[in-house]
Amino acid sequence: MISTHFVPSVYSHQKKEGKVTWKAPSNIALVKYWGKKENQIPANPSISFTLDACATTTTVSYKKLENRSPEFSIDLFFEGKPKEDFRPKIESFFNRIEPYLPFLKEYIFIVETSNSFPHSSGIASSASGMAALALCLMSLEKELNPEMSSDFFNQKASFLARLGSGSACRSIEGDLIQWGEHKEIIGSSDLFAIKYPFKVHSVFKNYFDTILLVDKGQKQVSSSVGHNLMHNHPFSEKRFKQAHVNLKGLQSVFEKGDLDKFIEIVESEALTLHAMMMTSLPYFMLMKPNTLNIINKIWEFRKATNTHICFTLDAGANVHVLYPENEKDVVFQFIKDELVVYCEEQQYICDRIGFGAKQL
Structure with missing residues (x-):
């Protein structure tokens, strides 16, 4: 099922090549998300603290092809070395998000990523990794549609990140982020995360x-x-x-x-x-x-x-x-x-x- 809200109309600008880097943090859920429906829809709402030090930095370089490719053109590097075992997950992600970013087969992408924490440390990197990649791709879309508002940019980045890894939608903004429909939280959605809309005491603003x-x-x-x-x-x-x-x-x-x-x-x-x-x-x-x-x-x-x-x-x-x-x-x-x-x-x-x- 396609969410038409995030499907773009015709782009007003063109972009032949470029490079963009985003650093996205991990997050730790306080109310846990466990169980999902089709299309990465959560079975229950969750809320998380956005972290600071545990983060993924991703650089996406892109160059427009002469003709649209039938396949995605992606080269993947992790901490400076080719990382082919990331390919199935990234291609699956691109397949899911292509209806919302229809330019994906019009470019060659080089994706270079690194984590601030050891890859084998047992810290889940899918949330920070998918959030950083979604933000890089949104930066390219903003080049094609410069009129895009920052609120829409963040909302769509969260929506796209969710299609890569559910909890990644909570890694776009901070500091307290809520995801999943809850009848008493206005604006809450299964499709993207939101900044927690209620009053938060100062003691929770500097948690370790x-x-x-x-x-x-x-x-x-x-x-x-x-x-x-x-x-x-x-x-x-x-x-x-x-x-x-x-x-x-x-x-x-x-x-x-x-x-x-x-x-x-x-x-x-x-x-x-x-x-x-x-x-x-x-x-x-x-x-x-x-x-x-x-x-x-x-x-x-x-x-x-x-x-x-x-x-x-x-x-x-x-x-x-x-x-x-x-x-x-x-x-x-x-x-x-x-x-x-x-x-x-x-x-x-x-x-x-x-x-x-x-x-x-």
């Missing part, structure tokens, strides 16, 4: 995220397979309702700066995500023993110190440790003293809330 790399290996199960296992899941409908309830609950949390309730919702969401994986068929366990060791240590430390440290998890073993800026010194000391020992090769990444992608 230290990512503990418990397991840097390949995930046991791809996200696509995991999402599909929600179709016949015995608890899926309850889960989707829970996401709506938690998103509603966060509205007063964000407005009042209620850190205790924030912790309750965010940790519950992380554990529910993994409970869904453990109760699907086939079932799987992505947490490792050291994931659990870290969680228990966080709970003990929080109880002993009355700090507002908490954790969240993606679909993997690594732990995102979240904490407000005014507690960063004591919490980070605890992380170094007691948690880093549980990381593979004692590796971790220091990150914090960011404010979206940047053109370089």
Whole structure:
């Protein structure tokens, strides 16, 4: 099904060749998206903090062909070296977005990409990678249609990024981004992400995220397979309702700066995500023993110190440790003293809330 809103009419300008670079951040979901319908439509709404340090930088060079090609012409490089194993995913992405960017077979593209975090670190790069690529292609479309507004540019970039990787739609802007229709969030959409429209207390404006790399290996199960296992899941409908309830609950949390309730919702969401994986068929366990060791240590430390440290998890073993800026010194000391020992090769990444992608 084509969303006609993003299908362009005739372009007013031409562009023979050019080069554009975007840096797009990763993001960490607070209310999780798990389960999707056709065309990358989420089964439930989600909300995320946009990150800052964990980012993908992508440069797209393009040159117009004499005649339109029957195939896509793409050369792919990752961190300076040819990367042919990216091709199936990128060509699949181009196929999905071609109705919205009808010029894609009229150019030769050279795509050069790199991550600010190690590729094998267990940090999902699909969100930042697809967001950066979508933004580069939108920059070319803006050359062909200079009248395009910046709001439409961001909205369409989010829409396109979603067709590459669902969570990528939350990596265009910052700092708090919501994706998926929710009856009480005006402007919310399954097709693209929006900036969270309600009041947010200052305590959430400078949040820190230290990512503990418990397991840097390949995930046991791809996200696509995991999402599909929600179709016949015995608890899926309850889960989707829970996401709506938690998103509603966060509205007063964000407005009042209620850190205790924030912790309750965010940790519950992380554990529910993994409970869904453990109760699907086939079932799987992505947490490792050291994931659990870290969680228990966080709970003990929080109880002993009355700090507002908490954790969240993606679909993997690594732990995102979240904490407000005014507690960063004591919490980070605890992380170094007691948690880093549980990381593979004692590796971790220091990150914090960011404010979206940047053109370089």
